[in-house]
């Protein structure tokens with residue numbers, strides 16, 4: 001679609017006027033912002049910037065993966081006349097639903113029932129069919145995982161469906177190798193010393209980590225893992241869940257475990273002291289960044305915003321606005 005010429009104005013990125021919301025998808029020329037956060041590190045060397053992925057057009061870091069996954073399917077001729085089915089903790093599915101809707105493609109999402117209501121409602125608002133399964137918060141291939149098993153069986157038994165499969169499709173990694181990594185490198189003038197990202201599908205850390213290591217092998221790539229039985233949608237604990245096929249351990253220097261308590265405390269501090277309306281996986285990333293010795297100039301990924309978790313925080317906060325626990 002283009003703006004009709006009778007309106008006498010065409011697209012002009014200089015004044016942020018575009019033909020389509022798609023033009024706002026991130027790239028080296030249209031990066032998500034890096035914003036400084038005044039948090040103290042373990043040894044006073046931390047200079048922390050958060051990459052605000054919730055300012056993407058569909059609200060999370062998964063805009064990048066969804067766009068690359070759909071582009072790959074289209075290039076392989078797998079989209080023609082088919083419907084999509086995908087397991088998701090919500091963010092990938094929201095971006096997929098928005099992009100698929102614009103292309104006239106239908107999406108069925110299989111989603112763990114513990115994912116916040118806000119995400120499930122958003123998916124229905126976008127026209128997706130939502131099937132809830134009783135499993136953990138970021139499904140990967142694992143015996144207890146219902147969402148991925150259900151999506152796989154739908155895709156395998158009905159050839160009207162195609163499954164993008166963010167957990168094993170290399171296009172998820174490529175999205176971050178081609179966009180997130182180059183953006184961070186350019187935005188820090190190549191001075192980044194430490195990169196911190198949560199481990200979910202592993203797409204972010206594997207793609208951005210590989211790009212940054214190629215530029216400078218001394219950059220430390222730190223993954224963040226939640227506790228078993230955690231309540232941080234989007235992240236995986238690998239004691240209780242199998243590792244996604246695309247997760248590339250060769251680019252990861254360290255994994256820092258962050259429990260729910262410090263992750264949620266840090267998330268509330270980011271809301272209240274720093275004006276950053278981030279979701280809980282950002283709290284986990286910032287807490288991990290403060291634990292790195294000699295962190296130096298650090299970029300942490302902030303995958304999504306607090307607005308998708310108000311129902312979680314309603315349970316945590318008392319009437320006085322303070323945490324009840």
Ligand code: PMP
Pocket residue numbers: 060062089091092138198199200201202203204205233234235279281303304
């Ligand atoms: N945080 C949130 C809120 C997410 O939705 C995801 C995606 N699962 C992640 C972190 C982890 O990103 P990735 O899947 O690229 O490892």
